[in-house]
Amino acid sequence: MVNGPRMTKQRQLILEELKAMDHHPTADEIYHRVREKMPRISLGTVYRNLEKLAASGVIRKFDYAGSQMRFDADLHGHHHIRCARCGRIDDIDGAPDLRESDREMAARTGYRLTGSRIEYLGICPACIEEGRRAEEEE
Amino acid sequence: MVNGPRMTKQRQLILEELKAMDHHPTADEIYHRVREKMPRISLGTVYRNLEKLAASGVIRKFDYAGSQMRFDADLHGHHHIRCARCGRIDDIDGAPDLRESDREMAARTGYRLTGSRIEYLGICPACIEEGRRAEEEE
DNA sequence: GTTCTTGCAAACTGTTTGCATCATA
DNA sequence: TATGATGCAAACAGTTTGCAAGAAC
Numbered sequence: 001m002v003n004g005p006r007m008t009k010q011r012q013l014i015l016e017e018l019k020a021m022d023h024h025p026t027a028d029e030i031y032h033r034v035r036e037k038m039p040r041i042s043l044g045t046v047y048r049n050l051e052k053l054a055a056s057g058v059i060r061k062f063d064y065a066g067s068q069m070r071f072d073a074d075l076h077g078h079h080h081i082r083c084a085r086c087g088r089i090d091d092i093d094g095a096p097d098l099r100e101s102d103r104e105m106a107a108r109t110g111y112r113l114t115g116s117r118i119e120y121l122g123i124c125p126a127c128i129e130e131g132r133r134a135e136e137e138e
Numbered sequence: 139m140v141n142g143p144r145m146t147k148q149r150q151l152i153l154e155e156l157k158a159m160d161h162h163p164t165a166d167e168i169y170h171r172v173r174e175k176m177p178r179i180s181l182g183t184v185y186r187n188l189e190k191l192a193a194s195g196v197i198r199k200f201d202y203a204g205s206q207m208r209f210d211a212d213l214h215g216h217h218h219i220r221c222a223r224c225g226r227i228d229d230i231d232g233a234p235d236l237r238e239s240d241r242e243m244a245a246r247t248g249y250r251l252t253g254s255r256i257e258y259l260g261i262c263p264a265c266i267e268e269g270r271r272a273e274e275e276e
Numbered sequence: 277g278t279t280c281t282t283g284c285a286a287a288c289t290g291t292t293t294g295c296a297t298c299a300t301a
Numbered sequence: 302t303a304t305g306a307t308g309c310a311a312a313c314a315g316t317t318t319g320c321a322a323g324a325a326c
Binding site for chain 1: 278279280281282283284285
């Protein structure tokens with residue numbers, strides 16, 4: 001007999017911390033934050049839980065942007081903006097609606113379309129500021 | 139005194155093979171293709187050359203889509219469609235123009251925008267076909 | 277008490293790098 | 302013939318996995 005997933009302290013804490021973050025962290029970022037409250041947790045546990053939470057639809061996992069996975073507790077559809085310098089990813093609202101173009105692209109390519117997303121790429125305010133400071137020091 | 143980059147047989151062949159491919163391959167795919175014509179080439183050489191070619195602007199390297207880098211010999215700006223099942227990436231034309239929205243998003247977020255791209259996600263014709271065949275076998 | 281989950285460490289994958297040798301300009 | 306590039310192997314980073322011990326249900 002197969003039982004459902006269990007809500008362990010680890011899983012709960014990981015979810016909580018992810019929800020409290022205002023950007024889309026990597027597994028490692030989550031690991032370090034969670035470890036402040038639960039020092040003996042392992043990185044493997046963090047990965048396993050993020051995977052489980054994503055599989056059950058509680059969080060979202062996405063794989064654009066560099067080589068690292070990013071995680072997101074906010075399920076409503078939205079697009080992202082990414083900093084090319086530090087890799088930070090933020091939400092962005094008000095991007096163009098792609099539903100019309102989705103239909104057109106499906107017809108054009110023969111793909112069965114499951115979705116589309118816009119990624120804006122740039123330098124975030126913190127990195128702009130840091131670049132300015134570095135210049136002044138020269 | 140520093141000299142420029144050299145056009146070696148390896149570099150030439152890698153570029154040629156990349157140009158001949160109709161989708162956007164991973165480094166490993168390129169490696170295997172090139173190795174058919176130059177069996178002693180190493181994967182490290184492929185990576186180094188792709189890096190050099192991208193740095194000099196001859197090809198383009200992009201990092202969305204799963205964990206692997208993808209390469210592209212076609213420099214004109216365009217968007218991509220990716221197969222969620224096999225990871226294949228193809229070009230796509232006729233996607234909406236984002237220049238207007240780029241300006242708006244830059245103003246809204248404080249980022250200095252360097253670009254934006256649309257990624258369409260779906261199942262490619264080959265994988266649809268394969269799925270159909272697997273179903274029939276049951 | 278069953279079985280899902282944990283911590284730990286080892287394995288794995290994609291990518292980068294150090295080094296002696298080779299080859300291009 | 303100076304120096305950039307190669308092949309090879311080892312190192313690296315992010316992620317996954319096997320296993321014995323622990324905790325949820």
